[in-house]
Amino acid sequence: MAARKRPRDSNERGMNSLDTAGQGIKETYERKLQVVAVRYPNKTAKEIITKMIGADVARDSLNTSDEITGQQGGRLLASYLHSIKDDASNDFLSSGVNNFLQTQLDKYRMFYPSQKGLLEQALLFLPKLEQLAAAAAAAAAP
Numbered sequence: 001m002a003a004r005k006r007p008r009d010s011n012e013r014g015m016n017s018l019d020t021a022g023q024g025i026k027e028t029y030e031r032k033l034q035v036v037a038v039r040y041p042n043k044t045a046k047e048i049i050t051k052m053i054g055a056d057v058a059r060d061s062l063n064t065s066d067e068i069t070g071q072q073g074g075r076l077l078a079s080y081l082h083s084i085k086d087d088a089s090n091d092f093l094s095s096g097v098n099n100f101l102q103t104q105l106d107k108y109r110m111f112y113p114s115q116k117g118l119l120e121q122a123l124l125f126l127p128k129l130e131q132l133a134a135a136a137a138a139a140a141a142p
Contacts, residue, residue, distance in 0.1 A: 022132040029129060032079035045090050052077050053104060057114045070114065074121025077101075081122070082129045097126060 039056075040048045057073060081097045084090050093100055101123050108115035 022128075022135055025128050025132045028075060029079045029082070029132070032076045033083055035076060036080050045084050045087070046092065048080065049077070052080070053108070053115055053118065057118055070117030070119070070121045073118045074123075075125045077118060078122040078125040078129060082126065082133075098123070101126065 036048065040051065043051070052073065057070070059073065078097075078101075081093065081100065085093050085097050087093075101119055105116065105119040105123065108119060
């Protein structure tokens with residue numbers, strides 16, 4: 001008989017009472033940016049995002065029964081978008097990362113379940129990145 005896996009806590013890698021500094025989120029964010037740098041060298045932001053949402057949408061799926069569809073790809077996308085959000089040349093983010101993701105979700109929701117899962121997971125992970133950034137800014141303030 002196979003051992004049952006422990007259900008994943010939704011805050012397992014997030015900022016929770018045991019990780020008040022957000023170290024888990026920070027490490028995830030940094031790892032995701034390393035993946036983007038290796039996977040998409042010499043690509044523009046639009047090319048990278050198009051690949052993540054399109055051809056590479058299932059690339060990071062672990063194919064495990066307890067994995068939420070698009071979870072790893074969603075974290076990858078959210079991390080990358082968060083890292084480029086302040087670059088003025090990325091005019092497609094002028095109304096914010098959250099609005100960009102919501103627009104993409106509205107576009108893909110009906111007929112593209114893999115993209116829908118990825119975008120939903122990106123929207124869930126983005127606030128954790130924003131919370132981490134706010135905590136870092138508060139700590140850096142005199």
